[in-house]
Amino acid sequence: MPRDLDQKILNSKEDDPPQLALLKRLHFYTNLSKEDQAAVVNLAGIIRQYERGIDVVSAGQNLSATLIMRSGWAVRYKALEDGRRQILNVLLPGDIFDLQVLVAAEADHSVMAVTNVSVFSVSPSAMTEILGKTATLTMAFWWTQVQEEAFLREQIVRNGRQTAKERIGSLLLELHRRAQIVDEAVQHDGFKLPLTQTHIADALGLTPIHTNRTLRALQRQGYIERDRNWIWFKDADGLAELCDFDPAYFHIDAYDRRLNSD
Amino acid sequence: MPRDLDQKILNSKEDDPPQLALLKRLHFYTNLSKEDQAAVVNLAGIIRQYERGIDVVSAGQNLSATLIMRSGWAVRYKALEDGRRQILNVLLPGDIFDLQVLVAAEADHSVMAVTNVSVFSVSPSAMTEILGKTATLTMAFWWTQVQEEAFLREQIVRNGRQTAKERIGSLLLELHRRAQIVDEAVQHDGFKLPLTQTHIADALGLTPIHTNRTLRALQRQGYIERDRNWIWFKDADGLAELCDFDPAYFHIDAYDRRLNSD
């Protein structure tokens, strides 16, 4: 999917440089020059690994570095006193979190590893440096923030005004698109979803039981098929219509439009 | 509430410079130097007025300027095909919206004036300039973005995992705090809330009917009192506990902590 990434970089697999997912993410939306690509690849930081189920960041914790997802899936979540839990967003490879460390010092929510994850930890100074390196890089990073905010807004709409069927359908469609950019386990009409039904329920403000029934209903009605933790779209267009899913909030084409209008 | 704002600036009322609300907002969290304050006050832009009920920004519209709330209340919202509507966030004086214009060109949601509002429209170039003017200013603007994201996350928790009573209580507590910084019609234990019950319902994923019943329940149980569109907290601590409301997400003290740790 990424356009003209340096092939030497793109083809590596097993021994990915830790910055590769980030590069894919940034380059998908903004055409980075060879120099900008090099700056991303040479970004200094430390690799940290977390096992599934472990908190990568805990609410209340003092933050000291920006974290970038390298591989695996994670979720931002907030826990209520009585054990209720709300997942705010799903983090995929290439996603940046706690960029806010540059200004705020304390996490107001937690991040949990859904699969085993590997994150790349970048110091505030290194982050500040690359952020301001070139105008294109500044824009590329800003981009990811704009997108992340759009995901949050969409999540509000889902939880506030959509039915269980719509919530689940639109979340699946969103995750599929996002995974296409940086994940390996993705096909044109399906993807491997590492979330459990309980994760989905906590993201969508439902009970796991109702999530289960709704998934089966979507399946029964011919919208999706499931096999282990793979989701297959049998009628993606129909599902999108059912859910009022409009991917405009990804802002995928804005960069090209900007190129043409400037 | 703002700390050592230049008194000449702070005391003006009727003929507020359009940048005043912004200055209050920025200066509340970050100690701006006299020069930085001047830069904010001298920020170039155009004043635009909108009557209540009118869209300030419409989804799909191409954005060309950053807008800053000068006076009045507005809401970001997203409309679904069938007429359902979800309010994403409330905009108060000093709030910046479409800062993302600097990178993305199309609005993925709308903004509607709840009262008559006055906004200050700043060109991308003027915005870019002040954003990078000093490190403190950069941080101050970044700050507002971090906060806005925190509001969105809180909104997800409300709509996803809280009961009607909790949703309404925590929204009222949040708006009271936010209004304290920039709004006039605010007392220690109450404030003027220009939102209708239908607005509240659309923000919290409820029907206006249920919103009404829940407000009355909160009143009957001694948490709040209402008079016209004023809300009075009779037992703010009790309400906060009821709603699991923890204002940590405002990150109010982070700047001071940062000062001490740097």
Add this chain to the structure above:
DNA sequence: CGGCGAGTTGAAGAGCTTCAAGCCTGGTGG
């Protein structure tokens, strides 16, 4: 082969919605 996490299913019940109607307040015009 036992146990554990995840998924599945049924039945009863709660919270919120829907539909329907009436009320109250502030603004407008005769």
Add this chain to the structure above:
DNA sequence: CCACCAGGCTTGAAGCTCTTCAACTCGCCG
């Protein structure tokens, strides 16, 4: 000055979506 209108608020009753509680199944790993 009062009648009237519109928008917002209030109340009742029935019904639907989703939850709660409880139990059972399946696949996997030690």
